[in-house]
Amino acid sequence: DQQVKQNSPSLSVQEGRISILNCDYTNSMFDYFLWYKKYPAEGPTFLISISSIKDKNEDGRFTVFLNKSAKHLSLHIVPSQPGDSAVYFCAAKRNAGNMLTFGGGTRLMVKP
Amino acid sequence: EPEVTQTPSHQVTQMGQEVILRCVPISNHLYFYWYRQILGQKVEFLVSFYNNEISEKSEIFDDQFSVERPDGSNFTLKIRSTKLEDSAMYFCASSSGGRGAFFGQGTRLTVV
Numbered sequence: 384d385q386q387v388k389q390n391s392p393s394l395s396v397q398e399g400r401i402s403i404l405n406c407d408y409t410n411s412m413f414d415y416f417l418w419y420k421k422y423p424a425e426g427p428t429f430l431i432s433i434s435s436i437k438d439k440n441e442d443g444r445f446t447v448f449l450n451k452s453a454k455h456l457s458l459h460i461v462p463s464q465p466g467d468s469a470v471y472f473c474a475a476k477r478n479a480g481n482m483l484t485f486g487g488g489t490r491l492m493v494k495p
Numbered sequence: 496e497p498e499v500t501q502t503p504s505h506q507v508t509q510m511g512q513e514v515i516l517r518c519v520p521i522s523n524h525l526y527f528y529w530y531r532q533i534l535g536q537k538v539e540f541l542v543s544f545y546n547n548e549i550s551e552k553s554e555i556f557d558d559q560f561s562v563e564r565p566d567g568s569n570f571t572l573k574i575r576s577t578k579l580e581d582s583a584m585y586f587c588a589s590s591s592g593g594r595g596a597f598f599g600q601g602t603r604l605t606v607v
Contacts, residue, residue, distance in 0.1 A: 487536075
């Protein structure tokens with residue numbers, strides 16, 4: 384099941400710089416998208432979400448961009464901090480139902 | 496801050512045995528979920544539960560799985576006869592019916 388894909392398994396960024404995590408999807412029925420952060424031995428923690436009627440949503444250092452025509456979303460973290468080092472998952476939901484379909488995750492490492 | 500709690504954090508069981516994973520969702524949430532993550536793989540949806548019945552389930556959630564909300568606070572996942580391939584992190588999640596789900600810290604199930 385490759386409906387949601389995160390093509391970069393890892394990303395390394397210097398502290399203070401921008402981190403950009405990408406996600407692609409194939410199912411046009413998805414209308415809501417979420418980003419989760421996950422530390423080892425913990426559950427996913429909700430970060431930010433976006434509805435398909437928007438193209439941008441911002442919350443503090445986190446901004447999610449949605450390009451519906453390209454079926455692509457991205458998470459920008461600026462400035463990046465060492466505490467942001469974790470695995471980031473994008474997830475998508477269809478209008479009908481509450482099931483989340485997850486991407487494979489991107490491990491972000493922010494170097495001091 | 497309210498959180499989803501799961502017990503136990505780690506469960507080791509013999510193949511063929513029954514296991515029950517327990518979860519206490521966030522108190523005012525109405526939707527409850529189980530997801531799992533096999534080591535090195537994606538987080539996968541198992542089942543959602545609303546109004547005392549299953550509202551959605553994936554093909555993973557076969558007859559050996561069942562869920563129950565035995566009282567007003569607990570939400571359980573039962574695996575009747577465990578197999579080696581059931582070894583995974585199992586995450587419980589809950590939501591208020593909005594878009595995002597909040598996850599517990601997970602139960603690591605090891606089938607030997």
